[in-house]
Amino acid sequence: MSLRTLILCSSLLLTACATPSPSLAPAPSGYYRVQPGDTLYRIARQHKQSVASLARWNQLADSASIQAGQLLRVQPPAGAGKPSAGKPSASRPAESKPAPPPARLDIKLQWPADGAxxxxxxxxxNKGLDIAGQAGDPVRAAAAGKVIYASKGIRAYGNLLIVKHNESTLTVYAHNQKLLVQEGQQVSAGQQIATMGDSGANRVKLHFELRLGTRVVDPAAYLPPR
Known part of the structure; x- marks a missing residue:
């Protein structure tokens, strides 16, 4: 393994240790944790959004398919909405500035797994996205590239794959059950590269990260709606 890859994997270990179990962690800004008895309609009204928007942002094929404990995005992803051009009312404080647009990505990404x-x-x-699934579900390459890490050497990430897509772009796939590719192997977009598991985690899930140069960025800003 190259020194550069070893340094990258060491940085992954440091960030992984700070990531709590999603079932215990409070909902981050822009998200809502589903409570028993909630409906998508009620959540949409509570956050002043439409049911269609929540379904689109969370890739819900059925508006009744939410479950207690599930994390839902209730604010639009970065770049999905336009900031208001009006001036703030004198009777209320100015609203916070919108998030800056996401950095440019020179490749097209697709979802690495099908779960919620x-x-x-x-x-x-949380430095990425956690996607639900069943043990053995396929994990797919988000874009074509070269596998630069395929091992379970970073305990907090379990069986881990890192794919390099170009000089500045990496994707990370953690907690796999079984790795189906090896270091140095070229993979195509959508190719199955692993099976979903719970290695290094407290439940079956895929932890997916996107790194642009030295930055870790929100993959959801670059992934297509389902």
């Missing part, structure tokens, strides 16, 4: 979103990116406690 368990936890979203917040840049601090």
């Amino acid at each position: 979103l368990l936890a979203g990116f917040d840049g601090n406690r």
Whole structure:
């Protein structure tokens, strides 16, 4: 393994240790943790959004398919909405500035797994997306690239794959049950590279990260709606 890859994997270990279990962590800003008895309609009204928007942002094929404990995005992903051009009312404080647009990505990404979103990116406690599934479900390459890491050497990430797509772009796939590719192997977009598992985690899930240069960024800003 190259020194550069070893340094990258060491940094992953440091960030992984700070990521709590999604079932215990509070909902990050822009998200809502589903409570028993909640409906998507009620959540939409509570957060002043439409049911269609919540279904689209959370890749829900059926508006009745939410479950208690599930994490739902209740604010639009970065770049999905336009900031208001009006001036703030004199009777209320100015609203916070909108998030800056996401950095440019020179490749097209696709979802690496089909399950519901368990936890979203917040840049601090969670450096990526946690996607639900069953043990053995396929994990697919988000884009074509070269596998630069395939091992279970980073305990907090379990069986881990890292794919390099170009000089500045990496994707990370953690907690796999079985790795189906090896270091140095070229993979195509959508190719199955692992099976979903719970290695290094307290439940079956895929932890997916996107790294642009030295930055870890929100993958949801670059993934297509389902």
